[in-house]
Amino acid sequence: MSASLIFLIVVALAAVGFVLGRGRAMASAGGDIRNLHSLPSYYAFNVALSALVPALILLVVWLIAQPALIENRVQSMIPQDRYADRGELSLIMSDVRRVADGLDLAVERDALTREEASSIRTEFTDVRSRLADIGVALGSDVDRTTLTAAQRYRALNATGNAIRNALVILAALAGLGLSLWKTNHEFRARNSVEKVVMALLIGAASLAILTTVGIVLSLIFNTVEFFKLYPAMDFFFGTTxxxxxxxxxxxxxxxxxxxxxxxxxxxxxxxxxxxxxxxxxxxxxxxxxxxxxxxxxxxxxxxxxxxxxxxxxxxxxxxxxxxxxxxxxxxxxxxxxxxxxxxxxxxxxxxxxxxxxxxxxxxxxxxxxxxxxxxxxxxxxxxxxxxxxxxxxxxxxxxxxxxxxxxxxxxxxxxxxxxxxxxxxxxxxxxxxxxxxxxxxxxxxxxxxxxxxxxxxxxxxxxxxxxxxxxxxxxxxxxxxxxxxxxx
The missing domain is CATH 1.10.3720.10 (MetI-like)
Structure with missing residues (x-):
């Protein structure tokens, strides 16, 4: 399942939690809203947010971390004699990702089976022409190292997606169940919801700061690399x-x-x-x-x-x-x-x-x-x-x-x-x-x-x-x- 489908499932669970939370709160109060500590909507939002927020946080963190981890694992498969610096390694990895995406597209369009995509070899198949037949253009022939790395990339990506989907849905179900278990007429639902909203507001305010920090750090690191190669005095005071x-x-x-x-x-x-x-x-x-x-x-x-x-x-x-x-x-x-x-x-x-x-x-x-x-x-x-x-x-x-x-x-x-x-x-x-x-x-x-x-x-x-x-x-x-x- 794709990340967008998982997102929709989590939203659906939150909507179900909204209805269940309100109903459970009213039931615990004997149907009399005056017996509740908070308004019924607070109980509903508490259950919905408990299902939604942890699952979405896990999903976002996973989407950010998984590509970096897979990239690092696949890079270790590239022999060091294939590249001289990080720039050449980046070009090789872009070819690996392009071949991996092409294999996924071939499986999706039934041009290859899953087993064929995982076991195809350059010695027996012209991978470039096979992918060109389904509209995937590659700039050069696919060698054995690139194909093996691409197949490993696909396998790690598929495994990571499966684990991600299971954990995100489990997090949503756990949050929904725990919040429903806590819901009763004495539970301070308004305080709980306001804490979550406050945390979201702080996160939104921090996002702009963290973005600025990230931009500045990226500039600083690359600027330092530049001044290792070129004199700072010539850069700041040069007239040509x-x-x-x-x-x-x-x-x-x-x-x-x-x-x-x-x-x-x-x-x-x-x-x-x-x-x-x-x-x-x-x-x-x-x-x-x-x-x-x-x-x-x-x-x-x-x-x-x-x-x-x-x-x-x-x-x-x-x-x-x-x-x-x-x-x-x-x-x-x-x-x-x-x-x-x-x-x-x-x-x-x-x-x-x-x-x-x-x-x-x-x-x-x-x-x-x-x-x-x-x-x-x-x-x-x-x-x-x-x-x-x-x-x-x-x-x-x-x-x-x-x-x-x-x-x-x-x-x-x-x-x-x-x-x-x-x-x-x-x-x-x-x-x-x-x-x-x-x-x-x-x-x-x-x-x-x-x-x-x-x-x-x-x-x-x-x-x-x-x-x-x-x-x-x-x-x-x-x-x-x-x-x-x-x-x-």
């Missing part, structure tokens, strides 16, 4: 970016960091004033009719895919800037449509709804009594906005600008299509440049050897971006706290 998988690479981050900073600065210079002015107008001056029409229209910009913005930069904004600042316009500043200014302007347009929508919500949350007090003291509407409303909303506005800055730093498609791929240090906004995120994509695409510094540098670039963004957030929090101390 010239990767070469054949060797002799120069991987200086300064040109990439400068391109990221330059494009983000232009984008924020476009988005922050326009977005903030739009927010002030919509919240303080616009009529309800205009606001109801203009705000959703502004927020449509946030739903446009970034690839569309990239095409807009490549096909519209770039040629328009060339016609003004290029040779045709007589200035000769711009040689092509891909430039820092092109990507910055389009990215700024993309960021306008982030700044305007968040700033509008923050400005609207300022108490009306503050506006009334300012107007009552004789201030004009513009003075009230400038000296009362905006200072009170400043922490939220700073958060909106930070969100826009983070989005600008992490943007990729607009940069790839609008700014070009040249890594250079230049003050001319009409030159083509590139950013850190664009180079992370380029370094991790293609036939990259993940044991080489040219591939591992992507993780070092990501770690550098993470540290820079974290520093910006800490600095912004310090500014907000200092500001609040002055005004509260």
């Amino acid at each position: 970016w010239s990767p070469s998988f054949g060797g002799g690479s120069e991987l200086g981050i300064l040109p990439l960091f400068w391109g990221t900073f330059y494009i983000s600065l232009i984008a924020l210079a476009v988005a922050v004033p326009i977005g903030l002015f739009a927010a002030v107008y919509l919240s303080e001056y616009a009529s309800p009719y205009v606001r109801g029409f203009a705000k959703p229209l502004l927020e449509v910009l946030a739903g446009i895919p970034t690839i569309v913005y990239g095409l807009f930069a490549l096909l519209t904004v770039g040629p328009l800037l060339v016609s003004v600042f290029g040779e045709q316009g007589g200035l000769g500043w711009m040689q092509g449509g891909t430039a820092v200014m092109t990507a910055g302007l389009v990215m700024g347009i993309m960021l306008i709804p982030f700044v305007s929508s968040l700033s509008d919500d923050i400005i609207n949350s300022v108490p009306q009594s503050m506006r009334d007090g300012s107007l009552g003291l004789g201030a004009t509407k513009s003075e009230t906005i400038r000296q009362v409303v905006l200072p009170a909303a400043l922490p939220g506005i700073v958060g909106a600008v930070l969100l826009a800055a983070s989005r600008a730093i992490g943007e990729t498609m607009i940069v790839v299509l609008g700014a070009g791929a040249a890594a250079r240090l230049s003050l001319n906004p009409f030159d083509a440049m590139t950013t850190v995120t664009a180079k992370i994509v380029s370094q991790l695409t293609g036939d990259a050897d993940f044991a080489s510094p040219e591939a591992l540098v992507a993780f070092a670039l990501g770690m550098t971006l993470f540290v820079i963004t974290l520093a910006l957030n800490v600095f912004a929090l310090w500014i907000v706290r200092t500001y609040r101390e002055q005004y509260e």
